Amino acid sequence: MTDSTIVPVELGARRYDIYVGAGLLAEAGRHIRPFLKRPQLVIVSEETVAAHYLKPLTASLAEAGISARAIILPAGEGSKSFPTLERLLSELLDAEVERNDKVIALGGGVIGDLVGFAASILRRGVDFIQIPTTLLSQVDSSVGGKTGINVRQGKNLIGSFHQPRLVLADTGTLSTLSPRDRRAGFAEVIKYGLLGDAAFFDWLETNGSSVLAGDAAALNHAVVTSCHAKAAIVIEDERETGRRALLNLGHTFGHALEAETGYSDRLLHGEGVALGMALAFDLSVALGHCPEADAARARALIARSGLPVRIADLDGRFNADALIAHMKQDKKVEAGTMTFVLAHAIGDSFLSREVPEQVLKSVLEASIG
């Protein structure tokens, strides 16, 4: 049996456990069997992940007496879209998935968000299980129940809250992840330090390179710490009526940049978040909330991790007004006013609706260069 850590997400009737450890995929059947009313399920994955991990997963399920049918979608952010959602729902119905069945999301944040959303509306709600295979999905997207797709008007604007029944984060699967995707996932790890845990940020300054290099102990510590941090916020504010919005540090900027780059390989979600966090610290300094020394430390770790800190670091031309127009579609807008996650210091973030548009624009223009 794998030596795994269990992080509970105590949400009453919707409670679940996150298992973190290397080798969990090989014992997935044993973990999943107690959740099934009948010994069959559907696995939804994408081409790249399926090539590596579909066989080991189906073998483990078969060992536990579970038969599995697979639906394989194209890889990439483009799959978080209405056409792919429609295709997926149609294939799940063709597979005669019943209301009491479980659907497995095997993949990164794209598959997790898409499958979670499909499950939440299929027959008015079917349970799903997350088997996240990217650093980003193990530290963030598989936890907390935010699901959805992107549309022209903005990122994740169509979606639902639908908690998984179980999360199996096999850190061994990260060995096949590309360095770029590893760095993008690391941005969300840095986020937990910046938003509320200065000691973890210190640890990342020393050990970040080991996490990025795939050192097993460092990776495990980063994933477990991140899952604990996210679970603590989610159980307090499942539906983001307040504090949960802190998990959005860097995202108002990042989502606007993702929309401007067409939800494509030009800018990965984690890259947008990294740059967005640098901008959130720049804005906090500009508004007099945060010492420049803290912003400089945040930017230094982000840049040292191979992630962008200025819009000028990206390919293409950007315009501050166009970015602000996207920000006005953000889900945190209230009575027409944007909400920003700002910082007093590293590890001390807060929400603010008092950001003059002129200051926002000048911070964006300075970053565009």
Ligand SMILES: NC(=O)c1ccc[n+]([C@@H]2O[C@H](COP(=O)([O-])OP(=O)(O)OC[C@H]3O[C@@H](n4cnc5c(N)ncnc54)[C@H](O)[C@@H]3O)[C@@H](O)[C@H]2O)c1
């Ligand atoms: N729901 C949430 O709370 C939440 C949180 C953060 C991010 N997100 C969403 O997550 C998405 C980004 O997730 P992501 O970074 O995992 O992207 P992703 O799912 O596109 O995966 C990134 C790339 O890695 C490949 N891949 C996945 N696992 C692999 C493995 N083990 N080995 C080799 N290649 C592998 C994929 O094919 C893809 O090319 C965005 O849409 C973002 O909005 C959601």
Ligand SMILES: O=C(O)C(=O)C[C@@H](O)[C@H](O)[C@H](O)COP(=O)(O)O
């Ligand atoms: O779980 C949350 O809450 C988050 O904000 C986590 C983010 O990392 C994630 O990217 C999330 O999907 C963004 O949420 P959104 O509500 O801004 O779409």
Ligand SMILES: [Zn+2]
């Ligand atoms: Zn994110």
